Amino acid sequence: MVNEGAYLTLGAAILSLVCFPAGPVLAKDKTIRVASTTSTEASGLFGYILPQFTRKTGIAVRVVAVGTGQAIRLARRGDVDVLLVHHKPSEEKFLREGYGLRRHPLMFNDFVIVGPKRDPAKIKEAADITQALMRIRDAMATFLSRGDDSGTHKRERRLWRMAGIDPSVQQGWYREIGAGMGRTLNIAAAMPAYTLVDRGTWLSFANRRSLVLLFEGDYLLRNPYGVIVVNPQKHPHVNVRAAQSFVRWLLSPSGQRAIGSFRIDGKVLFYPHARSARP
Amino acid sequence: MTDIAAGFAAAFQLLLSFDAGLWEIIALSLEVNLAAVFLSCLIGLPLGGALAVYRFRGRKALIILINALMGLPPVVVGLMIYLMLSRSGPLGSLNILFTPGAMIIAQAILVTPIVTALTRQITEALWLDYREQLTSLGSSRMRAIPTLLWDGRAALFTAVLAGFGRAAAEVGAVIIVGGNIAHHTRTMTTAIALETGRGNLALALGLGIVLVTLAILLNTAAWMVRERSMPEAALLGVDR
Numbered sequence: 368m369v370n371e372g373a374y375l376t377l378g379a380a381i382l383s384l385v386c387f388p389a390g391p392v393l394a395k396d397k398t399i400r401v402a403s404t405t406s407t408e409a410s411g412l413f414g415y416i417l418p419q420f421t422r423k424t425g426i427a428v429r430v431v432a433v434g435t436g437q438a439i440r441l442a443r444r445g446d447v448d449v450l451l452v453h454h455k456p457s458e459e460k461f462l463r464e465g466y467g468l469r470r471h472p473l474m475f476n477d478f479v480i481v482g483p484k485r486d487p488a489k490i491k492e493a494a495d496i497t498q499a500l501m502r503i504r505d506a507m508a509t510f511l512s513r514g515d516d517s518g519t520h521k522r523e524r525r526l527w528r529m530a531g532i533d534p535s536v537q538q539g540w541y542r543e544i545g546a547g548m549g550r551t552l553n554i555a556a557a558m559p560a561y562t563l564v565d566r567g568t569w570l571s572f573a574n575r576r577s578l579v580l581l582f583e584g585d586y587l588l589r590n591p592y593g594v595i596v597v598n599p600q601k602h603p604h605v606n607v608r609a610a611q612s613f614v615r616w617l618l619s620p621s622g623q624r625a626i627g628s629f630r631i632d633g634k635v636l637f638y639p640h641a642r643s644a645r646p
Numbered sequence: 647m648t649d650i651a652a653g654f655a656a657a658f659q660l661l662l663s664f665d666a667g668l669w670e671i672i673a674l675s676l677e678v679n680l681a682a683v684f685l686s687c688l689i690g691l692p693l694g695g696a697l698a699v700y701r702f703r704g705r706k707a708l709i710i711l712i713n714a715l716m717g718l719p720p721v722v723v724g725l726m727i728y729l730m731l732s733r734s735g736p737l738g739s740l741n742i743l744f745t746p747g748a749m750i751i752a753q754a755i756l757v758t759p760i761v762t763a764l765t766r767q768i769t770e771a772l773w774l775d776y777r778e779q780l781t782s783l784g785s786s787r788m789r790a791i792p793t794l795l796w797d798g799r800a801a802l803f804t805a806v807l808a809g810f811g812r813a814a815a816e817v818g819a820v821i822i823v824g825g826n827i828a829h830h831t832r833t834m835t836t837a838i839a840l841e842t843g844r845g846n847l848a849l850a851l852g853l854g855i856v857l858v859t860l861a862i863l864l865n866t867a868a869w870m871v872r873e874r875s876m877p878e879a880a881l882l883g884v885d886r
Contacts, residue, residue, distance in 0.1 A: 400744060409844050414828065431744060431825035445733035446743055549843025556845075574845030602733060604741070 398427045399609045402439075402447040404518060405547045407592070408432030410567040410636055416625040420616050426609045434517030434547065442466060442595075445602030448610040450595045453565075454518035458593050467595035471618055474626050474637040475591040478522060479569060480582040481552075482508070482561035490561070496585040497530040504532050507540040509560035513551055514543030518590075523563045526587065552578070565590055567636040591640065594618075617641070653851025657859075660852050668853075672860065675833040678746055678820070679813040682753030686761045686809055689754075691802070694765025695791035698773050709766060715759035720752075724822030727752045731823065744825040749833070752819040757809040764805035769794040803872050807865060814861055834860075 407413060408430055417428050431441065435452040442450040443466050450467065452458060461467050480490060480499060488506035493499035503510050512534070513520040527534050534541040542560070544551060548568045555562045556576040564572075569580065594614055599605045616622045623639035630636065660668050697709060729735050731743040731751075742748050772794050773780075780790045795802065817835035824831035826840060834857045841850035 405843065409840070429744065429825070429827045429830050431827060444735075445738070547843055549845060552845060553842065553847075572845040574847050604733065 396606060396609055397425055398429065399449060399606050399613055400447040401428055401430045401449040401451055401613075402441040403430055403432050403451040404435050404438060404453060405432050405549065406453070406519075406565045406568045407451065407637075409549055410571040411631070412567065412626070412629050412637060415629045416622070419625050420613065420622070423621075424612060424616070426613065428613060434513075434515050434519075435521070436516030436518075442597050445597065445605065448597055448606045449613060450597065451592065452518060453590055453592045454521050455591060455593065457518075457521070458595060461595065466598055466601050468598050470593045470595050471614060472640045473592045473594045473617055474623075474640045475589060476566045476637050477583065477590050478519065478563050478565055478588040479580050480561060481555070481564055481569060481578045482581045483559035484577045484579045486581055488561070490582050493582060496526055496582065496587050499582045500527060500530040500532060503540075503561055504534070509540050509542065509558055510534070511551055511555050511558070511560045511562040512541065512543045513548065513562075514545045515547065517548070519548060519563060519565060522590070526563070529587070570631045570634055570636055592637070649847060650851065652848035653855060656848045656852025657855035658852075660849075660856055661859075668856070670829065671832050671834055671837050672856070674746060674831070675814070675835070675857075676860075678749045678753060678833060679810060681750045682757055682813045683761075683806060683810045685750065685754040686757035687806060690758050690761030690809075691765050691795055692791060694762045694767075695769045695795050697762070697766040698770035698794065699787040699790055709763075712759050712763045712766070716763055718756055718759065720756055720816040720818030720820075721822070723752055723755050724819035727755070727819070727823045743823065744827060744831060746824070746831060748823040749820045749831060752823045753813045753816065756816060756819060757813050760809045760812055761805055764808065765795070765798075765802060768798045768801045768805065772798050800872065800876060803868070807868060810864070811861070814857070 403413070409432070413428075413430050413432075417430070421427055431438075431447065433441070435454045435457060438447075438450060438452050439457055439461055441447050442461065443464075450458070450461070451473065455470075458467075458470050462470055480496075482488075482490070488499075488502045488508040490499040490502050493502055512523055535543075544554060546554070548564060549572065551562055552564060552568070552572050553574055554560070556574055556578045559577050561581075566583075594617060596607065596610045596614055597605045599607045617626075618641040623641050626637050627635065627639045697705065697712075727748060728743070730737050731740065731748050732738055733741075733743070742751075769791070773790065776790075776794070776797075780793065785793070815835070817839055820831070820833055821836045821839060824833070824836065826832055826836040832840075834853060838850050838853045838857070841847075841853065
């Protein structure tokens with residue numbers, strides 16, 4: 368026959384896992400949640416800097432990495448304590464609507480255009496980003512758009528607009544795929560196709576195949592990241608004290624040094640940008 | 647071909663190096679999957695049994711609905727649970743969004759229809775066979791349910807394993823309600839999604855191979871328990 372006691376013990380054990388899945392419950396004020404973008408998580412930046420902060424303060428930081436559009440929605444709903452994204456107009460709108468306390472400039476890098484090595488649209492010699500995009504249009508070379516309301520997608524739409532091109536009416540060569548940066552790069556590498564990518568994700572991306580960096584350096588490609596604590600007046604449960612101390616650390620000389628010293632293959636991915644770090 | 651070979655190499659390397667990060671996500675995956683399947687059995691076994699023995703208006707519609715729910719898209723379930731558990735949602739004050747608890751709930755919702763539908767089918771076949779005997783002994787329909795479940799245990803076992811397979815394989819729901827947070831809600835499947843995004847295809851495939859290996863080990867263990875705990879007759883009795 369069945370050993371009922373054994374089943375009961377097993378059941379109780381599993382039930383306790385369901386009810387207390389986190390194991391030892393962390394003190395509430397020692398944990399914060401951050402909504403951020405795939406570029407910061409996938410590049411490994413958080414894996415590098417967060418342990419330094421946690422060692423210093425004992426505060427655990429849990430990062431949910433999604434596109435900027437979705438990160439802002441998480442913050443508006445009060446599901447995170449801190450927002451760390453890269454689309455200034457959306458961040459300012461978030462503040463205007465009263466969801467955030469203040470936006471602090473944190474760091475920056477830049478966007479680049481990557482594409483097939485043989486560069487059918489000859490964007491490598493383009494004088495500026497506008498000319499590069501016009502050449503892609505003229506050559507009708509395949510261009511992949513994130514199409515996911517992320518910071519990168521919003522920037523890409525703006526660059527097309529500034530070049531006077533409405534890519535959504537173009538036939539065939541402009542494709543919106545509705546995917547994160549990594550998946551977009553995987554598809555671009557397989558096609559191959561041109562796409563806009565932030566330098567951090569590009570440097571840490573391993574499956575490049577025939578993709579190479581073809582255009583960079585235009586001022587319009589600057590990519591600033593901001594950090595905002597969610598307003599406790601909108602969401603009273605926000606862990607303001609721990610969130611503030613996280614933001615203070617990020618902006619402090621040691622936080623800024625941590626960001627600036629994160630490298631892949633000797634290359635800097637994010638440049639510190641806080642006021643305290645400026646010369 | 648070289649990519650796939652690199653995947654196998656990565657899998658071996660992961661397993662042989664006893665990578666602490668890997669064991670962490672394996673442990674979390676198992677915890678979430680097993681807890682979800684356990685919850686689903688608590689609901690699905692009695693519910694499936696009840697659907698087998700009781701006759702009522704709308705029974706057919708309910709059975710069709712539960713069968714259809716076996717095909718619930720994980721992303722949709724993830725989104726629903728997210729909206730429920732979000733701070734701005736009706737259950738926001740529980741504060742369990744982006745925790746393993748939220749992942750267990752989402753997976754239990756995905757697995758319960760499978761356990762219920764298969765239990766209904768298995769026990770209904772037994773009920774039609776044994777109905778006369780069970781009712782002539784003066785047993786009520788309610789009392790018949792545990793008997794049917796016990797008699798059908800060999801086949802129900804496969805139903806539960808099918809539910810476990812669903813939980814272990816899905817990524818759409820857990821990535822939304824868990825958030826794929828490092829060291830907290832990162833499971834095998836969400837780690838595979840992350841590594842694919844980083845272009846580490848060999849590592850992603852390696853994790854996939856580890857996941858399949860785990861599933862085989864678990865199913866082997868379950869099979870051995872099944873053979874031990876059941877006399878030959880019970881196995882034959884149901885599989886006839």
